[in-house]
Amino acid sequence: MDPILFYGVPAGCSFGAIVALEWSGRPYRLCRIEMPAVVASPAYRRFNPLGETPTFLSDTGEVFSQSLAILQHIARSSSDPRMGPGPATPDFDRLIESLSFLHTSLFSAFSPLWQAFEGAEEGEKEVLRAIGRRRVRKAFDQLARLLGGRTWLVGDGPTVADAYFMAIVRWNDFHKVLDPADHPTLEALRARLEREPAVQFALAVEHGQEARSSGQFRGHVALAEASRGARLAA
Structure with a gap:
């Protein structure tokens, strides 16, 4: 099947x-x-x-x-x-590093904002939003440094790490924590992916x-x- x-x-x-x-x-x-x-x-x-x-x-x-x-x-x-570099290749560790950061830092940064949206107690919502906004800003700053001057997160073309990046970065469209212009390299990466x-x-x-x-x-x-x-x- x-x-x-x-x-x-x-x-x-x-x-x-x-x-x-x-x-x-x-x-x-x-x-x-x-x-x-x-x-x-x-x-x-x-x-x-x-x-x-x-x-x-x-x-x-x-x-x-x-x-x-x-x-x-x-x-x-x-x-x-x-699919990205395979095990035992020089860039495989870089792929795992990128995927892990996207999951543990970028994904998790949005969690308080989703909790506030999905039904937290009224008194908790503003606290969750403040925590989420701070974490999202930090995660985007870190990701921009992780990307550095490269075109893609790993290697010379898009990989599953970039696909996962695209899945999460869109959440800022909803929560509106950041102005995309604040991170031009990340916005350029997103624009390249949107043409895929x-x-x-x-x-x-x-x-x-x-x-x-x-x-x-x-x-x-x-x-x-x-x-x-x-x-x-x-």
Whole structure:
């Protein structure tokens, strides 16, 4: 069977995995998970007990979650250079460094802002917003230094690290912590990625628009259909 990526909308970090699947050149399907309604449902928790996206159903029926694991699984299954340098190559550690920073620093920086948005107590919201804004500013400053004068996060072209960057950096559009002009190198990286057909495809998919795949996308499946062939707990 084709692997299935369960992606969250609106603006889930699973966006990066959609881009990576497009680049991989291998067949895949998608299952759309609305947040917070469907992601918290018993039907979806059979796939992901944490009630989070993304989740990946492999072609052998194995189910696992967490963006870093999914991105590296996709990368191992493809020889496309956009998967990034492989293990035992000089730039592999740089790839892992970039992915780890994006997850532990940039992703986490937005967490207080999402908590404030998703239903914190009224008295907590302003505190969470203040913490989130401070952390986001710091993370963007650090990421700009990590990028340095390079065109891409790793090597001479886009990789899964850039795909994951694109997934998270868009959150500033919603929370409006920073003026993009404050970090011109990061804004230039985003602009380069937005010209990528795979990124344009992922954006169209997220918005429920007609999307033209440049990869091997084989359509959406419903949540109930996805459970067939998966190794799930009863």
